[in-house]
Amino acid sequence: MAVGFIWFDLGYTLLYNEREKLFNQLITDRGYRRSEGQIELAFHVVDKRFMREYPGLLGTPAKKFMPRYFAQLCEYLEIDGDLTSFLNQWLKAWEENRLEWLAYPFVPGLLKELRSRDFRLGVISNWDPGARDILVRRGILEFFETTIISSEVGAVKPNREIFEIALEKASVKAEDCLYVGDNYYDDAVGASSVGMGYRIINRFGTFGVEELDSSILIRDVTELLPYLEKERR
Structure with missing residues (x-):
């Protein structure tokens, strides 16, 4: 039928929202250079991994899943250093910008x-x-x-x-x-x-x-x- x-x-x-642009601004301020395509692909890969391995987690408040998500995002993009302070900066930027859908x-x-x-x-x-x-x-x-x-x-x-x-x-x-x-x-x-x-x-x-x-x-x-x-x- x-x-x-x-x-x-x-x-x-x-x-969609423009989370990739916000993330790019933050890593650029920290001296990292990644293309828009690289960042989009990183978010895509981590999204799909979470959908597969942690069902339902992405639908919870960001503070619950973001530490693990952020760590995998940085690993994919080969961003190292003090990830704890970077995560806090990201969470603050996420909250302050309230990205529009x-x-x-x-x-x-x-x-x-x-x-x-x-x-x-x-x-x-x-x-x-x-x-x-x-x-x-x-x-x-x-x-x-x-x-x-x-x-x-x-x-x-x-x-x-x-x-x-x-x-x-x-x-x-x-x-x-x-x-x-x-x-x-x-x-x-x-x-x-x-x-x-x-x-x-x-x-x-x-x-x-x-x-x-x-x-x-x-x-x-x-x-x-x-x-x-x-x-x-």
Whole structure:
């Protein structure tokens, strides 16, 4: 059966922040020179490692996971020295800058195109109560007929409960749905537990997620359109 309803994750699926720029500023002040590409790749590798080895940890307050995360980030980028003071500086900068979540430039246009092709759209996300305000500020909340936020419903991915809540609220069957996210261990595992199909975003091909079947991977949400049109034929 062709997909009629597409559910999206938020962070690093539709939204991103400029953490790499902030990190680059700090290491530059400490005398390190790393390219933007190197830093993006380092965050990507550590993100995927945490998703795989420490499920759910990235969704907790930064102070809980950041020491371990930061150490692995610095190791990948070959940054040494007094990492304790550097970590404290990073945590302070993270708190003071309160990095804004932005929509990827291609997201509003894609969502508009999907709606014009009669796809129903929704969100299922592990996020704090500020999620809806972010979607309003980015001008994309209007595209979603159903928005399910973990902090509002008391259930989190990958638990099937949050997906069941979404299906019930949208009055849609799982087999008519596709879930799109960037975390296989939250998104694919959770979606498949209720019978949804899924696609996982990985900007660097298979890099960092070599354990996964490459057929489920897309580089960003713009790659959905060819797949969806093929399914509708």
